[in-house]
Amino acid sequence: MSARPLALSSRIPPGLARAGLLWPSLAIILLFMVAPIGIMFTYSFLTAAPYGGVEWTFSGAAYTEILFERDFLDDSLAFTPDYLIIVARSVFQAAIATVLCLLISVPTAYYIATRSDRAKNIWLFLITIPYWVNLLIRTIALLFVLRGDGPVNSALIDLGLISQPLPLSYNGFAISLGLIYSFLPFMVLPLYSAFERFDFRLLDAAYDLYASRRVAFFRIVLPVMRPGLIAGSLLVFIPSIGSYLAPDILGGGKTLMIGNLIGTQFQAARNWPFGAALSMILLTITLIVLLWLARRAARQQQLN
Amino acid sequence: MQRAVIHPHPIPPGSISQTMAAGQNPVPHPHTVATEVRNLCKIYNAGTSRAHEALKDFNLAIRANEFFTLLGPSGCGKTTLLRILGGFEPLTSGICRIFGDDVSVLPPEARPVNTVFQQYALFPHMTVRSNIAFGLEMLGKPRAEIERTVEKMLDLVHMTEYADRKPDTMSGGQRQRVALARALAPQPKLLLLDEPLSALDLKLRQKMRLELKSLQRETGITFVFVTHDQEEALAMSDRVAVISNGCLQQVGTPEDIYEQPQSRFVADFIGESNLIDARVARFSGCEAILDIAGFDQVHADVAQDLAHGQPVSLSIRPERLVLSAGEGEGRGLATVFDRTYLGNAVEYHLRAGDHALTARSPRGGLRGRQDFAPGDTVHIAFEPGSIKVLLS
């Protein structure tokens, strides 16, 4: 042969090629995502500078500040529930949104999954569009209909049901509705794909064994769907708890949630360590929930 | 810089290969070795706790122009061997030659070998025509030649009318033909077939066996065929290698393998065998007299040296057990405990002392053969020359 045979070993080593392909994305995420969170973690233990930013003095003040207020004069700590209420309100709002999304999504997803292929595609398309439409625009649209002189109130007045506009916007109710409106598609779509995989012969078997429709649904369908229900619930709960736009636009800035509280620390009040501490708490809650879900899923997979 | 490739048709001085086209392969000397592996070892995950030795010091030579089958149960190493020949799997040690050239470290694209993959691996975004042309294009053949060869290949596998279809619009049998045409188009020196019939249903599989065999004759290309289906192996092959557990058990013609199994494994794996423990009573040259518990002594021709008192296994095919109600030439008594009707034969499951035996009569009861029912006591005899002595 004229040329030396091209040996397998003379190519670029596969390990090196793989690293070259993988590392640019990893590096970008590590540098611009993981490192910033590391910095935040550090900042949460520093002292706030008077005009934003931090001073490099160690302090746990950011974390104690969540529960206590330091008196200006005698430096004593007094319990203040203000921030705790905001955290509790966030959890409460997220929980309400999750439960209501479940109640709406289960029948809807089930209904879609049992349609003919054609109808199914149309329904899926209908649900998918809001999923991808700009969240700010959708929140604005909801504010538009809920306003004092918006279509809902006008219609109710025209019908003579009420004489004064109902306070539908700029309150806790509006935030709840906003969270449901924002994240409802997040629940319907995964539930739909879970129902799609449901083995409907189980339902036949239940009827065959004298189950009523109600019993069949609650004793057979829902328990089998449990993993899907949990996954869907988290997909609503997690973005809800850290939500910024819904409370900001629909709550009118009065009824704050933890997301707004964090945002505010980096804008107006400018207490960076406090904002960083709140972020760490929110992140920890989120990651714990996700980790729990991942371990559950892994266990489920092992069982199958 | 030109990539170093052993082209499917290197041009040996004065060779007729320059004029070669499909169906006109030169007929090399019958004993030319097409491919051989020497002292081949393949260890997966070497050096880890999951290390697995797939091939152990493997030696095999496949002759030019033959339809050669690698036969064995799944996990025996036959597919590993095929993948090593194709260059898809690096070998751990040993050497692999194709027509004399050492190809051990060559990647697949530099080997004059093509493969028909198990699930065909047809390129789904290309038409049948582009699939078949792909290899020729990669070899840098001129446009006109590619077109000519593709047409010829389409004709060869009777797929001309499907030339512009995409693979996913075709049936399993049609895809199979396209995969064959694609692999044959570059005129490989060796065609590797990785269980290509396993995805087809029974009728189609039987039809494709005949087609494959005639394709091999027409093209004169050496086929290396991997299967776990012994019937397939016996039906198509010139020679068969039986592999078990990473080791070569026996190489030979289908008749050799079936009639003269050299190990318990081969006797058991190829067709069905009654395996009976025995002891050598007397041995002289090429004949032995053997003791079987509960039976009269039997004679057998043997090829190997045996010692007195040596324990051996006897292999007897079910169709070569003769059952009769009268004593006649019977060697022992057995009880029928099950009778299975198979259409073209009847199978009897027998118990004789500690031995469980199977006998098969062509259409039991007819043509002078007696039929038996469960519970009957029968006399068993062995057809002359039917006993194979295997070293235990």
Added chain:
Amino acid sequence: MSTARMRDLRTFSGFGLLSVGCAVFLYAPIVFLTLYSFNDGRSVSQWTGFSFRWYQTVFANQNIQTAAVNSLLIAVTAATIATVLALGAAIATVNRRSKSGGEGAYVVLTFPLMVPEIVTAVASLVFFVAVGISLGFVTILLAHIVFCIPFAYLPIKARLEGMDETLPSAAADLYASPAKAFVRITLPLLVPGLLSGWLLAFIISLDDFIITALVAGPGATTLPLHIYGMLRLGMTPEVNAISTLMLAASTALVLLSGLLGQAGRKH
């Protein structure tokens, strides 16, 4: 007929009605918003006649144009860079014989999906200020690339995993070099995954508000930021008009990706 018709055993009464209710809930606000963008009067509650005047106002507004161009520029650039990066990552993480290390890479690549947006937003702000990159177009772009990577990565990875892994082997068997096998076989088969990954990244980038709001700094603005600013002055017909335009754009993109997905499934 005397006997009641037997109902489909799969259906439950009331579910259909609830589903229709769900769809009405999702669409009513969008429909009203769109409807009033065509209102002639300045009022956002009284219908006074059909008109395109607010669209004319929007199109004449130099600031909105600048914001829209910025948004598009950032979305196209971020989606493209993220898709290229994700393609490399997908190739490196899929098809590997040894599984070790794969999970680690996967966790990092999908990490941006796990962090609450507000946390990402403030962390990015703090980081850019700490390392001294001045806030503006560049910081928006960097932040967008980061959160676009997982959205581009997941569809490409799924497509690659769904691909018959013997195809590249078959190409090599037919004398294609690794580079040629990639260009002729792997890449064409990945096209649907690449397109849907790019589209997802593009939509997500256009959609983002909170991260952009924090890292934008005083100079740069995007369409969502501009609309948010307009909202501070109250609901105006202009807000309706520009929102309707964005709705139309999103819907068109979803339609497009749906069609692409269907074409991809045909392969």
